Each structure stands twice: as structure tokens, then as C-alpha cells.
Amino acid sequence: MESTEHLNDRLLLTVFQEVTRLISMARDPQEVMDLVVQRLPPLLKVDAATIRLLDESTNTYTLGAAHGVSDEYLSRPIIDSEEVMAELQRGHPTARSHLDRHCHHKSCRQVQQEGVKSALSLPILFLDKVIGILRLLTRSRRRFTEREINFAMSLAEQVGIALSRTRMFEEMVSQVKFLEALRLISKLVNSTLDLDRILTSIVERLPTILGVKACTIRLLQPATNRLELVAASGLSEEYLQRGSISREDSIFKVLRGEPVAIFDATKDPRVDYHEAIAKEGIKSILAIPIRNQLEIIGVLRLLTREHHVFTPAEIHFAMTVAEEGGNAIEKARTYRKINLLFNQIEEQERFLQTIMDSLWMQILVLSPDRRVVMANRMFLETHNMSEKEVLGKRYETASPWSSTAASQSALATVLSGKASVAILDQLDSDTGMNWLERHLTPVLDDHGEVEFVIEAVRNITDQKLLEQERLERVKLEGVIEMAGSAAHQLNSPLFAALGTAQLLRDDLKSGEALDDLDMIIRNLKEISELTHKMTKVTGYKSTPYVGNTTIVELK
Known part of the structure; x- marks a missing residue:
């Protein structure tokens, strides 16, 4: 046989x-x-x-x-x-x-x-x-x-x-190596909140640890819910620009949370672009979901130069790295959003501060607990204060006019009534009495509660003085008009009396009657001089007299 x-x-x-x-x-x-x-x-x-x-x-x-x-x-x-x-x-x-x-x-x-x-x-x-x-x-x-x-x-x-x-x-050797590598990657991705640095650390470290050709990370964009390439290593630009992979069968499975290992990537129907894959020299692919604590946020892919059967240990390690990276990515994204929000808030604050500083009135922004959160330049310069001396201070401490009962009552009214209040206030200062026109306006939140109170204060002392001057001028015009009218009314009988007295005097030669007539003529002339002054009045001065009587002295 x-x-x-x-x-x-x-x-x-x-x-x-x-x-x-x-x-x-x-x-x-x-x-x-x-x-x-x-x-x-x-x-x-x-x-x-x-x-x-x-x-x-x-x-x-x-x-x-x-x-x-x-x-x-x-x-x-x-x-x-x-x-x-x-x-x-x-x-x-x-x-x-x-x-x-x-x-x-x-x-x-x-x-x-x-x-x-x-x-x-x-x-x-x-x-x-x-x-x-x-x-x-x-x-x-x-x-x-x-x-x-x-x-x-x-x-x-x-x-x-x-x-x-x-x-x-x-796998035992790999587990030891993977644990050490995982510790290193975890330390790297959690040592920074820089999203680009986290992504770069993952795509550059993983290929070396697993002995593969390349690594890519695609993240789901919240606005479009589409995968966008955010990091890659070991691949040509031509391959990376080959087109979208969102409709590949392997991607659908990965986005459901399952890893997908592809042995022959040049022929497997679960991936597209077979010609580009062959040209790039890619043989096998492992696709892993990237998840944070709540949801899947992207896809990590490992690509090999030779056909490779990915072991359970390799898949588990890649999934652990992807999950660790996912949490770090989410923290970095949140930090980036917070940073952007702070930048926007700072930009808005600078814009608001610029507007406030350009106003020719004093502005204070108060919190519901009566603390100053913002003050414009006019307020600070008027009262020779710095922001450090004002911000965070109690209203009654920082505001020079808050000590008046009307001020406290006005602020309390705005906080309780959630409506604007306007008051006219007087304030003694080194330069004298100042008149202040104050408007307190609440800013309400989405629930209708007072979030801020804006107090705008305008010094109207000059306006008040002008009003007083105008009133004095009106009074003066009235006095002048009254004096001229009285002089005109007195002149006619006065001249008649004076003429008659002078004629009578000419008829008298001597005696007691002549002296009396001279006194009458002299008094009539004094009255005539007074009426003449009344027609040239430019001012007056009032002086209190007995009881409620006031004597007016013409100028």
C-alpha cells in the first residue's frame, strides 16, 4: 500500500x-x-x-x-x-x-x-x-x-x-502592556482640557501601542449629527479626503455601541472606498464607538498594514481607551463651551461698559441683595473712586446718596414691586446743594424675578438754578412793569398838584401859609423824583418788615 x-x-x-x-x-x-x-x-x-x-x-x-x-x-x-x-x-x-x-x-x-x-x-x-x-x-x-x-x-x-x-x-503580556499604556493615555488625556491635544495624544499613541498603521477619530457634530474627522495619524491627505463614511454599514453598527473588526478591508462590503483603501495599503480595520457617560459621541478606527485578527484583549483595550478618551473629550468640549461663554460674557460686559462709560450720567447696577456689580466711569470720576472700592460693596456703603430715606424707600419699592421708580433728591456737598434726578429700573429674569436693578442718576443742579433764575427774572419783570405803571398813574395827578401849588405860591408874599406851601411843593418834587426812578427800575431787594410785611427796595 x-x-x-x-x-x-x-x-x-x-x-x-x-x-x-x-x-x-x-x-x-x-x-x-x-x-x-x-x-x-x-x-x-x-x-x-x-x-x-x-x-x-x-x-x-x-x-x-x-x-x-x-x-x-x-x-x-x-x-x-x-x-x-x-x-x-x-x-x-x-x-x-x-x-x-x-x-x-x-x-x-x-x-x-x-x-x-x-x-x-x-x-x-x-x-x-x-x-x-x-x-x-x-x-x-x-x-x-x-x-x-x-x-x-x-x-x-x-x-x-x-x-x-x-x-x-x-493576552497576558498584552494586558500588562495595555494597563501601562492605558495608565499613560489616561494621564495624558486627563492632564489637559485642550481638546486638540487630547485628540492628538490618542491618535498618535494608539498605533504605537497596538502595532497598527494608523488611527482616526471622528466626532458627531451636535448641530448636524454627522461624523466629522477631527484627528488622524499615519494616513495620507488624499485618503482622508476620500469622502464621508457616515453611510457605511460598519459605522451604523458602531454608532449602536458595538465594535466592528474587518479582516479584509479591500473587499468587505461593510466599508466603502475599496480602491482608496487598497491604494493606501490598508488591510484590516477595527472600528470602536467613542462614548461619554451618557451617549456615543464618535468613532475611533484603527487601520493595519497587514491582515490582522484583532484579539478580544486588543478590542477591549481599544474600547477602554475610547471610553476614557470620550470622557476627556466631553470635559474638554464642556470647558471650551464654558470658555467661549465666558469670552462672550466678557465681550458683552465690555460692550455694555463702553456704552455705560459714554453716558453723561452716573450708573450703578445692583444685585437683589443690594450689592454693586457694575459702576460706570462717570460715577467713579464724580466721586473719585476706583472699581475695587465700589464693586461688591453694599449699596448704602458705596452710594453717596443712599443714606437718605427716599433712596432706601425707592430701592425697596423697586425690589418688591418689580417696577421702575423715579425720584428727585437733594444732596449737600462741598459746593453747596445739589439736585439729583434718579431713576431705578429693575431687570427681570425668565421667571419674573428681579435679577438686577439699574440706577441712573443725573445731576440737575444747573437746571434747577436756571429755573430759579428764570423765576427771579419773571418776578423782576413783574415788579418793573408794576413800578412803571404806578409811576405813570402817579405822574398825571402829581404834575397837576405841583403846578397848582407853584401857582398858589406865586400869589403869596409871606406868612405861615407860604412855608406850608413850600413844604408841599418840596414833597411833591420828591414824589416826582421817586416816580422817575420807578421808570428806570432794573432790580429790587425784598426785606422783611413788621409782621408778614415785606419792604421792596428798588434798584
Whole structure:
């Protein structure tokens, strides 16, 4: 019998020992798979071997290692018929010959072009769980015996143990490395509130830690709810500008909170722009949701140069970094909003202060607890005060006119009645009595409560003096008019009396009557001089007399 059909027990044991010895020396899962597919064909007298690993996120088998077959054969969309794949998923090996004649799936053309005629498909198990598929291929028709199948199944189990062991060892090493890296990234992203610095730290650190080509971060913009690229490393500008990825199937899944691992990004229908991906040299993609404590705010993507099966540890680490980064991003966004709000408030305050300072009246802005929160330049310069001396002080302390009962009553009325109040007040100062016109106006919040009280004070002393002067002038005009009218009325009888007295005097020669008549004439002349003065009055002075009588002295 031919050796390919009837391996004796010694040869089987020798092959088994050789394979287990080799894979026991490997420390990396990829090294285990490469070693198996290269060493098994010559030992088992087959032409080719492939290993595919189960991607639990998509429930598909991705290529792990291959030897002896073309890339076109490996890239076929269907591995085998549904019946064979169902048997493998149940943990049962299958052997088939005459594949060039009996093929009933869409990838038969690639199988025929490759010249594959027989195949032994073996589930790779670990703890009774299928983690992959080992396939042994021949280009000649061959019937695998039960002994060969059982032996190959034992080898597949050893491969499963080796893969799981190396995976666990690698994951333990990775966990230590990831914990240290996570501590460093967490320290970096939480040491600043600068959003750009946080994003840059993540996209530059992650590729180095995970050994991938590149990293991108896209954040959902609240205004449009669309993903916008905000940070990237390791990619060309041409690739980054290829277009929107918002409608990719992988993105929809990620935005629902699930990670998506894509083994062959150049062909996987869950991503778009396959030509751009191939041109950029991208083989595999891991997409991770970025979330804060409440919601998903973006997508983080890791891109590799070589085909890569992302391990649970790598996915968990990337998700932890994304979550840590998401919280830091949200804090930085909130800080940026607060900063912008403060800048806007400061700008508005400066604008308001400029307006207030340009007014030729004194302005005070008061809080409901009667403290000064703003004062304009006119107030400060008028009372020779600084902002430090005024802001935050009680109204009755800062305001020079608040000591009057009317002031306290007016402010209390505004605070309680929530309506404007206007009062006229007098204030003694070094320059004399000052008249103040004061308006107190409440500023109400959305609930109708007093948020501020604005007091505008205008010094109307000059206006009051002008009014008094005008009143004096009106009085003077009245006195002058009255004096002129009285003089006119007195002049007519006065002149008649004086003329008559003078005629009488001319008739008298001597005697007592002449002296009396001279006195009368002299008094009439004095009255005449007085009426003449009354016609030239320019002012007067009033002097109190006996009782309620006032004497007016004409000027």
C-alpha cells in the first residue's frame, strides 16, 4: 500500500511529535499558524494547507495562514458549501474528493482554476469550542482514511491548544502592556482640557501601542449629527479626503455601541472606498464607538498594514481607551463651551461698559441683595473712586446718596414691586446743594424675578438754578412793569398838584401859609423824583418788615 494512504503508527507518532514540538516552541499565534501550514504538507504528503480563524463579531472565518495556494484562491468569497461549513461548526471533520467535478457553490471557479481535487477540513477546537478551521488540500484525487482523519483531527486539536495557549500568553503580556499604556493615555488625556491635544495624544499613541498603521477619530457634530474627522495619524491627505463614511454599514453598527473588526478591508462590503483603501495599503480595520457617560459621541478606527485578527484583549483595550478618551473629550468640549461663554460674557460686559462709560450720567447696577456689580466711569470720576472700592460693596456703603430715606424707600419699592421708580433728591456737598434726578429700573429674569436693578442718576443742579433764575427774572419783570405803571398813574395827578401849588405860591408874599406851601411843593418834587426812578427800575431787594410785611427796595 502507498504511504500516503496507510501511514503506520510509528510514522504517525513521529509526525505528531514533530508538529507538537514545533508548535510548543512558538510564542506568537501567527508563528504557530505559519509553522503548521508550512510543515504539515510535506509530513502528511499533501499539496497545501490553510488555517482560518473564527471572527466572533461577524461569525465568519478570516484567513490566518496559508501555504501552497494562490492569493486568488484564498480571496474567494465562499470557503466551502453550506453543508460542509455546518458540519465544521458542529465540530465534525469532513473529507471530500473529486472537488473539480462535484462543486455546488459560487467559488467553484477558483477551486477548479487552483486544481484542488481533494480536501480534508478539520475544526480547530479549544475547550469544545470551534475557534477555526484547518484545511489540507491535494491536487490529485485522494481518499482520506479514517486513521488519517483521526490523526489530522488530533493535530488540529494540538493547533487549537497551541493557538489558545499562545493567545492567552500573548493576552497576558498584552494586558500588562495595555494597563501601562492605558495608565499613560489616561494621564495624558486627563492632564489637559485642550481638546486638540487630547485628540492628538490618542491618535498618535494608539498605533504605537497596538502595532497598527494608523488611527482616526471622528466626532458627531451636535448641530448636524454627522461624523466629522477631527484627528488622524499615519494616513495620507488624499485618503482622508476620500469622502464621508457616515453611510457605511460598519459605522451604523458602531454608532449602536458595538465594535466592528474587518479582516479584509479591500473587499468587505461593510466599508466603502475599496480602491482608496487598497491604494493606501490598508488591510484590516477595527472600528470602536467613542462614548461619554451618557451617549456615543464618535468613532475611533484603527487601520493595519497587514491582515490582522484583532484579539478580544486588543478590542477591549481599544474600547477602554475610547471610553476614557470620550470622557476627556466631553470635559474638554464642556470647558471650551464654558470658555467661549465666558469670552462672550466678557465681550458683552465690555460692550455694555463702553456704552455705560459714554453716558453723561452716573450708573450703578445692583444685585437683589443690594450689592454693586457694575459702576460706570462717570460715577467713579464724580466721586473719585476706583472699581475695587465700589464693586461688591453694599449699596448704602458705596452710594453717596443712599443714606437718605427716599433712596432706601425707592430701592425697596423697586425690589418688591418689580417696577421702575423715579425720584428727585437733594444732596449737600462741598459746593453747596445739589439736585439729583434718579431713576431705578429693575431687570427681570425668565421667571419674573428681579435679577438686577439699574440706577441712573443725573445731576440737575444747573437746571434747577436756571429755573430759579428764570423765576427771579419773571418776578423782576413783574415788579418793573408794576413800578412803571404806578409811576405813570402817579405822574398825571402829581404834575397837576405841583403846578397848582407853584401857582398858589406865586400869589403869596409871606406868612405861615407860604412855608406850608413850600413844604408841599418840596414833597411833591420828591414824589416826582421817586416816580422817575420807578421808570428806570432794573432790580429790587425784598426785606422783611413788621409782621408778614415785606419792604421792596428798588434798584
